[in-house]
Amino acid sequence: MRHKDIRRECEKLWAKNKYYVLSKSQKIYLEIREYLKEKELDVIWVNEKIQETRDMKESKKDFRNAVLHIWGYFKKKASTIEKQTLFNILNEYMEGKNNQNAVIEYINTLLKKYPNEYLEKSTLLTGEQYETMA
Numbered sequence: 001m002r003h004k005d006i007r008r009e010c011e012k013l014w015a016k017n018k019y020y021v022l023s024k025s026q027k028i029y030l031e032i033r034e035y036l037k038e039k040e041l042d043v044i045w046v047n048e049k050i051q052e053t054r055d056m057k058e059s060k061k062d063f064r065n066a067v068l069h070i071w072g073y074f075k076k077k078a079s080t081i082e083k084q085t086l087f088n089i090l091n092e093y094m095e096g097k098n099n100q101n102a103v104i105e106y107i108n109t110l111l112k113k114y115p116n117e118y119l120e121k122s123t124l125l126t127g128e129q130y131e132t133m134a
Helices: 003-024 026-035 043-054 060-071 080-094 100-113
Strands: none
Touching (some): 003 026, 003 043, 003 060, 026 043, 060 080, 060 100, 080 100
């Protein structure tokens, strides 16, 4: 594969899995982000790093961080009530009163109302637990 193609493949893989990774480990998220600035990239390395997060225990703090990043796509469009609803569901999750799915389902409701192609492909939101290289 050519240099440009490898980079494109890495970036495509990252775009799909970035919020999933962030929801599990900010440390690995930052590691991959840093790696993608390198001159020479390896799709297998990126893939393995993403894979590593699959077996990690759920981190409420990291999941909340990912949701706040995703919220950035909606904050200018969503109503005050929609914002309040999301943050209520997120706070309930943080308190152990519901699970990640409740939060993700509400984000997907917002996504139907305010489409975003980038987020629509995110493995965190699609429920495809994880997608490897094509």
